[in-house]
Amino acid sequence: QALPCQILCLHLLPCAVSRLLQVQMKTMMKKTKKTMLPLQLIVIICLSYGQAEDSTNKQPTSDYSRDPFITLFSGLSAEVGNLRREVEDLRKSCNSVGVAFSAALRPSIQDNEGYGNTGPFQENTNLVHSHVITNVGNAFSPRTGAFTAPVHGVYYFTFTSYAWKKEANIGVALYKNQEQVALVYEYQDKGDNEDFASNGATLQLAKGDIVYLVLPSGFQVTSNAYKNLSTFNGFLLFQVE
Numbered sequence: 001q002a003l004p005c006q007i008l009c010l011h012l013l014p015c016a017v018s019r020l021l022q023v024q025m026k027t028m029m030k031k032t033k034k035t036m037l038p039l040q041l042i043v044i045i046c047l048s049y050g051q052a053e054d055s056t057n058k059q060p061t062s063d064y065s066r067d068p069f070i071t072l073f074s075g076l077s078a079e080v081g082n083l084r085r086e087v088e089d090l091r092k093s094c095n096s097v098g099v100a101f102s103a104a105l106r107p108s109i110q111d112n113e114g115y116g117n118t119g120p121f122q123e124n125t126n127l128v129h130s131h132v133i134t135n136v137g138n139a140f141s142p143r144t145g146a147f148t149a150p151v152h153g154v155y156y157f158t159f160t161s162y163a164w165k166k167e168a169n170i171g172v173a174l175y176k177n178q179e180q181v182a183l184v185y186e187y188q189d190k191g192d193n194e195d196f197a198s199n200g201a202t203l204q205l206a207k208g209d210i211v212y213l214v215l216p217s218g219f220q221v222t223s224n225a226y227k228n229l230s231t232f233n234g235f236l237l238f239q240v241e
Contacts, residue, residue, distance in 0.1 A: 097239070099137040099139050099236035101135045101137075101232075102233045103231065104129055104133060105128075105129045106129075110224075114224045114226045116222070117164075117165060118215060118220060119218075120168070120215075124216055126146070127215050130142045130143075137150055145213065146210045148209070149207055150207065151236070151239050153237065153239040154202060154204050155203050155204075156203075157174060157201055157202075158200035159172060159182075159198065159213055159231065160198040160230060161196070162229035163222050165222065166189070167188060168187075169185070170185070170188055170221060172230075174201060174212075175211065176209060180214070204240065211234065
């Protein structure tokens with residue numbers, strides 16, 4: 001005879017557990033030769049379902065880690081994290097402060113063609129490049145000749161020195177705060193009276209650091225009132241935290 005109550009219970013169980021219990025029921029019914037389930041069989045069914053459920057809930061984490069879908073999801077999550085970081089870096093880069101300047105030296109005294117020498121002096125003297133070509137961010141001062149870093153960052157500076165003088169020391173030095181970081185130098189002899197010299201440096205600056213050019217003691221440099229010969233340039237490469 002059919003077993004409505006028991007069969008209904010079996011249909012409510014998960015498929016795998018249901019098949020297991022059906023096999024157990026058939027086996028025991030053959031042995032007992034009865035049409036009704038004894039109390040012991042009902043207990044076995046309940047215990048079997050409880051064990052199956054416990055084993056499902058207690059599946060080791062390592063089994064999940066071997067699941068290809070879990071692996072794929074973990075990989076996609078990592079990629080999304082990387083993309084978010086790259087977008088944030090790009091956002092910071094786009095919102096970074098624009099800083100760039102170029103300035104040229106002008107002579108205090110000039111000849112008919114606009115040329116004039118600055119120096120020599122007995123002491124190191126700050127050079128003031130008073131003619132501003134570009135000053136994005138207004139971090140360069142044409143009054144003092146110094147650049148003041150507006151933000152923490154890595155900056156690049158170049159400078160060019162022009163000279164038109166015989167038997168003289170020519171050249172200029174680049175300073176960061178009170179430290180000399182670069183220099184151009186040459187002694188002009190009798191047969192060589194016109195030269196250009198350039199140098200540059202990449203500097204990591206804190207906000208408020210100053211960078212400027214110095215004319216060393218006993219040196220001189222030539223400039224022109226109408227031409228940009230001796231120049232000072234710099235710009236921000238990127239900000240740092």
